[in-house]
Structure formats: structure tokens, C-alpha cells
Amino acid sequence: MTTTATQLQTIARLWPALDDALGDRTQHAWPPPSLRGYLDALSRHDASEAAALRALERNPEQLGARPVPINLAIVDTMHKVEAALHETATQIAAANQLGAHTSHPHRWSFTGRPPGAAWTALWLSARASGVFWPGRALSEPQERHLGHVAAEALNRVESALDLADGCRELTSTHACACGGTIELRGGAGAAPRARCKGCGAYWTENGVIAA
Structure with missing residues (x-):
């Protein structure tokens, strides 16, 4: 298994922890x-x-003085990571996915509600590992780009959960x-x-x- 695939699987594994941390208003910034x-x-x-x-x-007019029911730092992390994963998956599918095998479970759908970040991370992990799907294997530039996206996304997730050094x-x-x-x-x-x-x-x- 490649480093990129492992990083993407780690993102999927840690994603429920981000959901749990949404209600924690404690800031985990360094x-x-x-x-x-x-x-x-x-x-x-x-x-x-x-x-x-x-x-x-103490001033009620001060921006941010009122209690916030969710951790905005976690929301921001989840939004940015999910957007980066979806964009990358859509780009790969648009360039590599073939028209046949329309019912294949690994086929990326361009319509309907986008899948969750954890599912998308696992889909990308499969592409990085070369798992068979109705599409061409990743090119070297695509592999490099996906590696960069995976590393950056994992860093954001680990930092948000205070897991990064x-x-x-x-x-x-x-x-x-x-x-x-x-x-x-x-x-x-x-x-x-x-x-x-x-x-x-x-x-x-x-x-x-x-x-």
C-alpha cells in the first residue's frame, strides 16, 4: 500500500472523531x-x-463574544478537507473514468448528493492503490497531486484533533x-x-x- 493510500485511509478512520469534536468549543490551536x-x-x-x-x-457588541454551539475550527477543517477531497476525486473521474460499467460500485457519480468525506477518502485510496475500477490508472502527475492533497488533508485533520507534532x-x-x-x-x-x-x-x- 502506498503512503498516499495509507494517509487517505487514516483520514477516513479519523473522520468520526472530527464529528465528535464538533460540540467541543475548546480550541486546539497551537x-x-x-x-x-x-x-x-x-x-x-x-x-x-x-x-x-x-x-x-465583556462587551456584548464584541464580535464573537456570544457562546458558539459548535467548534468553528473543526467546522473549518472539515469543510476544507471535504472540499479538497471531492474536487480531487471529481477531477480524476472526469479525466480517467470510462463510459462502460455504469453500475460498477467504484464508479464516481457526477450527479446527486456528493458522498461523505470518509467515503471519498477511501475511493481515492483505492485509486492510489491501483484497485480495479471502470477507469484508467493514475498518471504520474495525478499521483503526485493526489499525494499532496492527501498529506495536506491529513495534516489538517491531525492538527484539528491535536494529534500532530x-x-x-x-x-x-x-x-x-x-x-x-x-x-x-x-x-x-x-x-x-x-x-x-x-x-x-x-x-x-x-x-x-x-x-
């Missing part, structure tokens, strides 16, 4: 909230700026006391951690453990 809160304490906002931010949070450098707003850049790592089930690239100070969710 850096993780608990470590972000600790690092925010390093910022140089003065008391008046903090008070102004709190006032905005993340690494990010903070801006100067959250610089270390020495002035150095702080690098954050975490995700994929690992505890979040941060390190100053200047002095080597090391943080976990419990605070500074080395300096």
Missing part, C-alpha cells in the same frame, strides 16, 4: 492553552491594556527575559514544552524547570 497562558505572563502588556481587553471580552517560534511579544526567541513543541500526545533559543531556559506547563 500552542496548547495551558502553556500559552503561562507564556502570556511573560508579555509586557501593562495593566491598562489588560483592563481594556477584559472590557472587550507541532513546533513554532513565538514572536518578540513573548520573548524570553534574556531577549531570546522561545520555541514551543508539543502535540501528538506529548506534553507541551518551550525552550529559549538564546539562554536555554526550559518551560513546561508547571513553569520554568531550567534556566
Whole structure:
């Protein structure tokens, strides 16, 4: 089985977890909230700026202040991944699908309601694996394009579910006391951690453990 096929099958396997996460309004963006809160304490906002931010949070006219019943980040991920998979499948079928075998179960339909993202991912996985269908095998350019789409889609899904390994450098707003850049790592089930690239100070969710 190719890497692309495996990635597409993983998307199909993880898709129900995205459905489950729709009702979770907790934001899974990087850096993780608990470590972000600790690092925010390093910022140089003065008391008046903090008070102004709190006032905005309490202002009912502030955009986004009202509770949202679903996790918009998950909705955005699902929409983008599903659209990319459907577009790719439609392009492949339009170019490669043959007119015969109209009742074949692997035939892509251009009419009616589009299939779900999980089914589409499995259909594309079959094309990447060379499973027989009423159409020609993928060309090398098609294989490369599908590989790119699959990798990007899986990255979005894993990031949304906090399954991906993340690494990010903070801006100067959250610089270390020495002035150095702080690098954050975490995700994929690992505890979040941060390190100053200047002095080597090391943080976990419990605070500074080395300096």
C-alpha cells in the first residue's frame, strides 16, 4: 500500500472523531492553552491594556463574544478537507473514468448528493492503490497531486484533533527575559514544552524547570 493510500485511509478512520469534536468549543490551536497562558505572563502588556481587553471580552457588541454551539475550527477543517477531497476525486473521474460499467460500485457519480468525506477518502485510496475500477490508472502527475492533497488533508485533520507534532517560534511579544526567541513543541500526545533559543531556559506547563 502506498503512503498516499495509507494517509487517505487514516483520514477516513479519523473522520468520526472530527464529528465528535464538533460540540467541543475548546480550541486546539497551537500552542496548547495551558502553556500559552503561562507564556502570556511573560508579555509586557501593562495593566491598562489588560483592563481594556477584559472590557472587550465583556462587551456584548464584541464580535464573537456570544457562546458558539459548535467548534468553528473543526467546522473549518472539515469543510476544507471535504472540499479538497471531492474536487480531487471529481477531477480524476472526469479525466480517467470510462463510459462502460455504469453500475460498477467504484464508479464516481457526477450527479446527486456528493458522498461523505470518509467515503471519498477511501475511493481515492483505492485509486492510489491501483484497485480495479471502470477507469484508467493514475498518471504520474495525478499521483503526485493526489499525494499532496492527501498529506495536506491529513495534516489538517491531525492538527484539528491535536494529534500532530507541532513546533513554532513565538514572536518578540513573548520573548524570553534574556531577549531570546522561545520555541514551543508539543502535540501528538506529548506534553507541551518551550525552550529559549538564546539562554536555554526550559518551560513546561508547571513553569520554568531550567534556566
